[in-house]
Amino acid sequence: MNTTLQTQVEQLVNDYGDELLGTTLGHAHAVKSVAVVDGQAVIEIQLGFPVKSHGPKLAADLKHAVESLAGVAQARVSVTAEIASHTAKPGVARMQAIKNIIAVASGKGGVGKSTVAANLALALAAEGASVGMLDADIYGPSQPRMLGVKGRPNTDDGKLFAPMRSYSIESMSVGYLVDEEDTPTVWRGPMVTQALTQLLKGTRWGNLDYLIVDMPPGTGDIQLTLSQQVPVSGAVIVTTPQDIATLDARKGLQMFRKVSVPVLGIIENMSVQSCPHCGHESHPFGEGGGRRIAAQYHVPLLGELPLDNAIREAADNGRPSVVGDPDGYPARRFTEVALRMAAELSLLRVGGVGKFPKITIEAT
Numbered sequence: 001m002n003t004t005l006q007t008q009v010e011q012l013v014n015d016y017g018d019e020l021l022g023t024t025l026g027h028a029h030a031v032k033s034v035a036v037v038d039g040q041a042v043i044e045i046q047l048g049f050p051v052k053s054h055g056p057k058l059a060a061d062l063k064h065a066v067e068s069l070a071g072v073a074q075a076r077v078s079v080t081a082e083i084a085s086h087t088a089k090p091g092v093a094r095m096q097a098i099k100n101i102i103a104v105a106s107g108k109g110g111v112g113k114s115t116v117a118a119n120l121a122l123a124l125a126a127e128g129a130s131v132g133m134l135d136a137d138i139y140g141p142s143q144p145r146m147l148g149v150k151g152r153p154n155t156d157d158g159k160l161f162a163p164m165r166s167y168s169i170e171s172m173s174v175g176y177l178v179d180e181e182d183t184p185t186v187w188r189g190p191m192v193t194q195a196l197t198q199l200l201k202g203t204r205w206g207n208l209d210y211l212i213v214d215m216p217p218g219t220g221d222i223q224l225t226l227s228q229q230v231p232v233s234g235a236v237i238v239t240t241p242q243d244i245a246t247l248d249a250r251k252g253l254q255m256f257r258k259v260s261v262p263v264l265g266i267i268e269n270m271s272v273q274s275c276p277h278c279g280h281e282s283h284p285f286g287e288g289g290g291r292r293i294a295a296q297y298h299v300p301l302l303g304e305l306p307l308d309n310a311i312r313e314a315a316d317n318g319r320p321s322v323v324g325d326p327d328g329y330p331a332r333r334f335t336e337v338a339l340r341m342a343a344e345l346s347l348l349r350v351g352g353v354g355k356f357p358k359i360t361i362e363a364t
Contacts, residue, residue, distance in 0.1 A: 107248025148318025
């Protein structure tokens with residue numbers, strides 16, 4: 001073995017920056033092994049988020065970089081995924097079937113949070129993860145319509161509900177339990193928080209990599225209950241660019257920080273609109289609000305999502321963009337944001353890591 005060449009390859013791999021992680025593979029502890037024998041390099045990378053689409057690109061780019069070193073005749077790069085359970089706040093019992101709970105929140109209504117949450121969940125599932133959706137907006141549940149689900153959940157033992165299934169994800173919502181879609185939920189705060197707890201813990205979830213929680217807008221009882229009593233691994237804040245939305249988004253971000261829930265990043269929704277006739281881009285709600293929040297509070301800007309009528313139509317019709325038009329521009333943007341979110345989570349401290357199935361991508 002050429003010790004000098006081995007060292008060069010190891011350094012290159014460890015210093016290689018991954019665009020989704022926003023840091024080097026070495027810093028993310030993603031380098032599983034590097035071996036160089038007779039000019040043949042074999043490299044194993046293990047990421048903590050789904051790699052179905054990102055893995056082949058990373059493997060190919062890293063292979064090209066390693067083969068550019070003098071003395072390396074050929075490189076074989078494999079990229080695998082092992083999604084771990086990440087440490088929640090101390091004193092909150094972990095849910096055995098769920099590795100990570102991610103809250104999708106906003107400081108105010110009308111920013112498209114539920115549409116974003118549905119597409120993030122579906123994108124993670126399309127990337128190979130096992131995903132569930134909890135609709136925590138007790139007063140205004142919208143996930144049943146967005147996920148195209150009708151009917152009531154079953155229970156075999158009279159104690160736990162079986163989650164509803166749609167597009168390969170599990171879901172639970174108070175919307176499945178009311179008689180009509182337009183039936184109002186007229187409950188006081190304590191009833192709402194109790195209902196949320198029952199929906200979460202009274203559902204027989206499968207073994208999930210991620211449970212996405214579609215939070216109600218604001219910073220009230222439901223947000224505090226979820227943050228204090230549920231093992232939330234991280235939260236993302238959805239905002240639109242205008243000042244009035246970003247002001248409320250700041251409050252939501254600060255609330256999660258006060259209750260020791262890591263904020264994984266900011267998602268700016270309805271960021272830019274493209275004219276369908278001439279292609280001219282405009283910013284009807286202002287520009288750069290999400291970026292300014294991210295910079296001010298030192299959290300990542302996970303992405304800027306377009307204002308597109310097709311996104312609204314797809315959600316209203318029960319086929320969100322990620323499943324309705326998986327190759328379209330909105331779906332690609334949602335997938336990129338979902339992977340950045342999962343990548344940010346993978347960088348947090350791990351707690352209770354188990355062995356899970358691996359996804360392997362190779363470039364030879």
